[in-house]
Amino acid sequence: MSDVKVHLDRTHLHHLYRQMLRIRRFEARCVELYQAQKIRGFLHLYDGEEAIAVGVMSALEPRDAVVATYREHGQALARGVSMNALMAEMLGKREGTSRGRGGSMHVFDATTRFFGGNAIVGGGLPLAAGIAMADKHLKRSAVTACFFGEGAVGEGVFHETMNLAELWRLPVLFVCENNLYSMGVPFADADVQTEVWRKAACYRMPAESVDGMDPVAMEAAARRAVAGIREGGGPAFLECRTYRFRAHSMFDTQAYRKRDEIEEWKTKHDPIERLRRWMQDNHRTSAEELARIDAEISAELDAAMAFAEGGTLEPVTELERFVTMDHVPQEAPR
Amino acid sequence: MNPPLRITYREACKQAIRDALNADPRCFVMGEDVAKYGGCYAVTKGLLEEFGPERIVDTPLAEAAITGIAIGAAMAGLRPILEIMTCNFSLLALDQIVNNAASIPHMSGGQFAVPLVIRMATGGGRQLAAQHSHSFEGWYAHVPGLKVLVPGTVEDARFMLAAALQDPNPVLIFEHIVLYNAEGELDSSVTAVDIAHAKRRRAGGDITLVTYGNSLPKCLASAEALAQEGIDAEVIDLRVLRPLDEATIAESVRRTHRCVVVDEGWRSGSISAEIAARLADAAFFALDAPIRRVCSREVPMPYPLHLEEAALPQVSEIVREARALVRPAP
Numbered sequence: 001m002s003d004v005k006v007h008l009d010r011t012h013l014h015h016l017y018r019q020m021l022r023i024r025r026f027e028a029r030c031v032e033l034y035q036a037q038k039i040r041g042f043l044h045l046y047d048g049e050e051a052i053a054v055g056v057m058s059a060l061e062p063r064d065a066v067v068a069t070y071r072e073h074g075q076a077l078a079r080g081v082s083m084n085a086l087m088a089e090m091l092g093k094r095e096g097t098s099r100g101r102g103g104s105m106h107v108f109d110a111t112t113r114f115f116g117g118n119a120i121v122g123g124g125l126p127l128a129a130g131i132a133m134a135d136k137h138l139k140r141s142a143v144t145a146c147f148f149g150e151g152a153v154g155e156g157v158f159h160e161t162m163n164l165a166e167l168w169r170l171p172v173l174f175v176c177e178n179n180l181y182s183m184g185v186p187f188a189d190a191d192v193q194t195e196v197w198r199k200a201a202c203y204r205m206p207a208e209s210v211d212g213m214d215p216v217a218m219e220a221a222a223r224r225a226v227a228g229i230r231e232g233g234g235p236a237f238l239e240c241r242t243y244r245f246r247a248h249s250m251f252d253t254q255a256y257r258k259r260d261e262i263e264e265w266k267t268k269h270d271p272i273e274r275l276r277r278w279m280q281d282n283h284r285t286s287a288e289e290l291a292r293i294d295a296e297i298s299a300e301l302d303a304a305m306a307f308a309e310g311g312t313l314e315p316v317t318e319l320e321r322f323v324t325m326d327h328v329p330q331e332a333p334r
Numbered sequence: 335m336n337p338p339l340r341i342t343y344r345e346a347c348k349q350a351i352r353d354a355l356n357a358d359p360r361c362f363v364m365g366e367d368v369a370k371y372g373g374c375y376a377v378t379k380g381l382l383e384e385f386g387p388e389r390i391v392d393t394p395l396a397e398a399a400i401t402g403i404a405i406g407a408a409m410a411g412l413r414p415i416l417e418i419m420t421c422n423f424s425l426l427a428l429d430q431i432v433n434n435a436a437s438i439p440h441m442s443g444g445q446f447a448v449p450l451v452i453r454m455a456t457g458g459g460r461q462l463a464a465q466h467s468h469s470f471e472g473w474y475a476h477v478p479g480l481k482v483l484v485p486g487t488v489e490d491a492r493f494m495l496a497a498a499l500q501d502p503n504p505v506l507i508f509e510h511i512v513l514y515n516a517e518g519e520l521d522s523s524v525t526a527v528d529i530a531h532a533k534r535r536r537a538g539g540d541i542t543l544v545t546y547g548n549s550l551p552k553c554l555a556s557a558e559a560l561a562q563e564g565i566d567a568e569v570i571d572l573r574v575l576r577p578l579d580e581a582t583i584a585e586s587v588r589r590t591h592r593c594v595v596v597d598e599g600w601r602s603g604s605i606s607a608e609i610a611a612r613l614a615d616a617a618f619f620a621l622d623a624p625i626r627r628v629c630s631r632e633v634p635m636p637y638p639l640h641l642e643e644a645a646l647p648q649v650s651e652i653v654r655e656a657r658a659l660v661r662p663a664p
Binding site for chain 2: 127163329
């Protein structure tokens with residue numbers, strides 16, 4: 001049985017803090033690289049939502065699987081995908097996770113069972129159910145965590161998948177990142193039921209709403225849900241209330257929301273600041289420890305940048321490679 | 335040597351599934367009404383009793399999700415055979431087939447394969463009107479990453495599935511609804527077929543008829559009618575629409591110097607157009623006449639028999655087109 005308790009010891013708190021900060025600073029580096037035109041195309045950043053990926057991943061085991069969206073740098077980093085390979089993918093390099101073929105929106109990593117990087121809203125949900133079906137059938141005792149935004153609940157395939165996951169009691173943890181806007185449309189303008197967890201509850205699975213700005217609350221909720229799923233309880237659903245600090249993508253002027261609203265979320269609810277303050281107030285960290293983490297992340301980022309910049313371009317002769325496969329890559333046992 | 339076995343196309347499809355389930359414990363069938371009902375076209379009838387509900391799995395009417403689930407299951411180690419009732423319904427799953435199944439191997443840099451087989455019924459001729467009669471295999475043949483099979487004989491219906499399951503890529507098999515009741519002979523010495531090549535079904539020297547699926551028996555009948563007039567037609571069965579076996583088609587046309595492509599899809603932007611274009615490229619200097627096409631008329635399929643017959647390729651039209659190429663009017 002999984003450990004449902006979140007250990008709030010110094011080491012674990014620093015782990016949560018470090019993981020969130022790694023994501024925040026990776027995204028900041030991506031912005032610089034985008035402005036320098038080294039990253040092109042669509043780029044969707046995770047600032048503000050870090051507690052969700054970090055909390056959920058802390059509740060998963062290596063044998064578990066992850067399906068994410070096009071805003072998935074955070075999930076990839078928190079899951080343990082190499083920052084070097086992730087950065088190389090941003091630059092379209094051969095050393096990237098998908099040998100540069102996927103870019104920001106399509107990060108895949110077989111070694112951590114990270115099944116993408118899906119840029120069709122809702123498109124990853126049935127994939128997650130299918131992976132869970134295989135894991136159940138092959139008795140791997142694994143859970144598939146499926147991340148998606150609240151915009152996905154407008155898609156028919158969301159409802160089809162909810163129904164099937166519960167009908168077949170598939171081991172899926174559905175993680176809805178409700179950041180209140182699907183691109184520029186406020187959720188209330190798009191849906192009659194803005195409490196997303198209630199939709200999942202209609203499909204008779206355990207569902208709850210969680211403060212998505214609190215990594216400890218996120219991890220606790222994820223641990224409870226994962227424990228129930230592993231015991232054969234079928235799927236579970238977390239609605240994570242969160243907020244995207246940056247624009248939807250780099251082409252977004254944010255005409256649909258007020259600057260005051262963004263500032264309020266940033267100043268009052270920033271998950272990284274909140275955790276740092278709590279740790280300081282409760283004497284669970286020190287300025288030296290925080291500075292060391294910061295320095296280590298700087299070094300990791302610099303190394304990732306150097307790795308990515310030093311990477312090579314896939315030869316054009318390889319353009320059509322992997323369009324059709326000549327074998328099925330074997331999953332490494334875990 | 336055993337005598338050839340007479341078998342229906344439907345029974346051949348079922349035997350193929352039975353073999354697959356016996357051969358590989360990772361393999362299972364899922365789809366709408368495949369279990370208790372026995373399949374909309376009765377292909378899986380009896381398999382639930384034989385293999386049980388774990389391996390013959392009824393699904394809700396949810397084409398997008400069941401297709402996505404089959405893709406995920408394939409990526410994570412199972413070997414699903416998904417049945418989609420008709421290719422018209424597959425349009426509800428088009429996103430999953432194109433954006434996920436066909437894209438993920440390349441998009442992931444070769445980290446994940448999608449070894450999935452999707453069977454679906456295709457084609458017209460049973461008066462099922464505009465939402466159960468169309469031929470979309472040509473559309474799917476447009477998509478890199480997919481393989482598209484179109485069995486037109488009982489032998490292919492019997493053995494293509496095993497080859498498809500051996501393939502590490504998503505393979506779509508289009509079974510023609512009119513062929514399910516057709517009977518043919520299985521040569522007892524044949525135990526496997528390839529899914530890479532077109533096949534000459536009738537040798538001839540005057541003209542090549544290129545076709546597939548239920549247009550194959552029509553082309554063979556046309557060739558017999560043409561023979562009565564002293565025209566010796568060769569019939570090439572494409573068998574596989576993606577990847578297209580251009581070499582076999584071009585070789586035939588270089589010998590016969592004339593070609594009619596017969597395709598139950600709509601003419602505009604069809605697989606027949608692709609074949610004509612490739613032949614214009616690969617066999618241009620061998621051609622003695624323009625490449626002609628016999629396709630379905632460009633209408634949503636109508637219900638009444640006389641209109642449906644008028645909409646579909648027919649022997650009389652194939653014969654007329656072929657004759658006009660071999661013996662042009664003075």
